Amino acid sequence: MTNFMATRPQSTTGRIETCLEENEIGMIQSIRGFRDILPGETERWRTIEKTASELLEFFGFREIRIPVLEKTELFCRSIGETTDIVEKEMYTFPDRKGDMLTLRPEATASVVRAYIQHQLFAATPVQKLYTIGPMFRRERPQKGRYRQFYQINAEVFGIASPLVDAQILFMLTSLLDRLGILDCTVHLNSLGCPACRAGFKDSLKTMLHDRLDRLCEDCRKRADRNPLRVLDCKVPGCREALQDSPSMIDHLCDDCREHFDAVRRHLEALSVPYTLDHRLVRGLDYYTRTTFEIQTAHLGAQSAVIGGGRYDGLVKALGGPEIPGIGFAIGLDRLVEIHALVQEVRQTHPRVFFCALGEDAQRMASEWICRLAVEGIEASMDYSGRSLKSQMKQADRSEAPMVVMLGDNELAEGQAVIRDMSDKTQRKVPMEGLLDLIRSAA
Numbered sequence: 001m002t003n004f005m006a007t008r009p010q011s012t013t014g015r016i017e018t019c020l021e022e023n024e025i026g027m028i029q030s031i032r033g034f035r036d037i038l039p040g041e042t043e044r045w046r047t048i049e050k051t052a053s054e055l056l057e058f059f060g061f062r063e064i065r066i067p068v069l070e071k072t073e074l075f076c077r078s079i080g081e082t083t084d085i086v087e088k089e090m091y092t093f094p095d096r097k098g099d100m101l102t103l104r105p106e107a108t109a110s111v112v113r114a115y116i117q118h119q120l121f122a123a124t125p126v127q128k129l130y131t132i133g134p135m136f137r138r139e140r141p142q143k144g145r146y147r148q149f150y151q152i153n154a155e156v157f158g159i160a161s162p163l164v165d166a167q168i169l170f171m172l173t174s175l176l177d178r179l180g181i182l183d184c185t186v187h188l189n190s191l192g193c194p195a196c197r198a199g200f201k202d203s204l205k206t207m208l209h210d211r212l213d214r215l216c217e218d219c220r221k222r223a224d225r226n227p228l229r230v231l232d233c234k235v236p237g238c239r240e241a242l243q244d245s246p247s248m249i250d251h252l253c254d255d256c257r258e259h260f261d262a263v264r265r266h267l268e269a270l271s272v273p274y275t276l277d278h279r280l281v282r283g284l285d286y287y288t289r290t291t292f293e294i295q296t297a298h299l300g301a302q303s304a305v306i307g308g309g310r311y312d313g314l315v316k317a318l319g320g321p322e323i324p325g326i327g328f329a330i331g332l333d334r335l336v337e338i339h340a341l342v343q344e345v346r347q348t349h350p351r352v353f354f355c356a357l358g359e360d361a362q363r364m365a366s367e368w369i370c371r372l373a374v375e376g377i378e379a380s381m382d383y384s385g386r387s388l389k390s391q392m393k394q395a396d397r398s399e400a401p402m403v404v405m406l407g408d409n410e411l412a413e414g415q416a417v418i419r420d421m422s423d424k425t426q427r428k429v430p431m432e433g434l435l436d437l438i439r440s441a442a
């Protein structure tokens with residue numbers, strides 16, 4: 001078991017120590033690798049999340065929401081003790097009672113836990129679940145790599161058929177198509193089952209031992225403990241040393257080979273192009289048989305946008321019945337970055353801006369804003385009571401296509417002046433007709 005206690009922060013009082021210096025008023029910044037996603041960007045995130053969840057639901061997936069904090073043991077048992085995630089990247093800490101907790105580094109383990117805990121398999125083992133949310137890994141932050149990042153995660157339980165492996169890849173490539181992201185490649189491999197993988201591991205180990213001096217320090221350690229991980233190493237020297245590494249596909253047992261061949265046939269029938277990639281082992285230990293990644297040339301070293309695969313033994317390993325599973329995670333941060341290269345997302349603006357001169361006019365403008373908001377029309381106003389010229393500048397900045405001007409004269413006459421911002425024409429309209437006019441313009 002990894003020694004998490006070694007890094008436990010010590011507190012002499014047992015309480016959380018505050019670190020405020022007296023009279024300190026400096027600005028507090030977010031922590032490294034954790035970022036804010038600001039208005040202007042969130043529209044793109046929502047567009048992508050909506051497109052993805054709609055498509056997932058057309059494919060029969062239903063949303064599940066799971067906690068961000070879980071018992072550490074859940075991740076150690078599922079992801080694997082000797083993976084980078086568990087050994088180096090998890091945010092793990094004791095809570096006030098000393099229970100070891102971890103901010104989830106991925107979602108599959110939690111979804112499997114929920115599937116077992118709530119016996120979602122009782123009526124039918126077949127369940128298709130998806131979830132969207134933040135994950136936490138303490139990696140070196142860089143473009144496309146954050147310590148809090150977001151994933152769309154989906155899992156299919158109870159279907160062993162290779163048809164579903166192909167359906168998932170078809171769905172994912174359709175999603176990228178819908179988002180206008182065309183420059184992506186599906187990488188496909190099979191990791192076999194524990195039985196046939198043993199032979200592959202042995203031949204890989206033999207090769208690693210012959211080339212130990214060419215491997216990075218981490219990989220030298222991994223060579224015995226978890227040789228598959230070496231294939232996943234991103235250090236150029238290691239990649240080079242393993243260029244002619246043995247292929248799992250050559251070691252597949254009859255059943256695993258049949259499954260893999262069927263996935264390939266179904267992909268071809270669905271016209272999903274793919275590349276065989278015998279180095280694709282993925283960074284988590286629970287995968288069996290089909291593994292895949294969708295990569296892009298857009299993001300430099302952070303080329304993987306989507307990763308996933310089968311995990312036929314995971315439900316059982318986490319204390320449930322023997323039920324097969326397959327799933328994937330879409331890296332939303334990276335998807336958003338690529339999407340920004342290929343597509344504009346329209347920013348929303350108020351549809352009407354009120355310039356109000358005088359207290360009564362301001363009150364009336366405020367009432368209009370409330371009335372329009374519940375009608376589903378966003379309106380905005382200037383609250384300052386300053387000159388019409390200054391308020392018009394504000395109206396311009398808001399990018400609202402229509403401006404309504406209200407002053408004492410207009411109120412007395414029961415009228416308002418409407419300015420069409422596209423051609424700068426103005427006209428007076430009676431107040432009673434204003435709502436219909438705004439509605440029809442909106």
Ligand code: ATP
Nearest residue numbers: 144145146149283304305306307329330331333334
């Ligand atoms: P990588 O090889 O880039 O480290 P991974 O194999 O660790 O990715 P998975 O655990 O399979 O990634 O997660 C699926 C997807 O989540 C990745 O393809 C990627 O798009 C995204 N992802 C993973 N780690 C990060 C991170 N630290 N920051 C942003 N996105 C990430």
Ligand code: MG
Nearest residue numbers: 084137139283
């Ligand atoms: Mg990683």
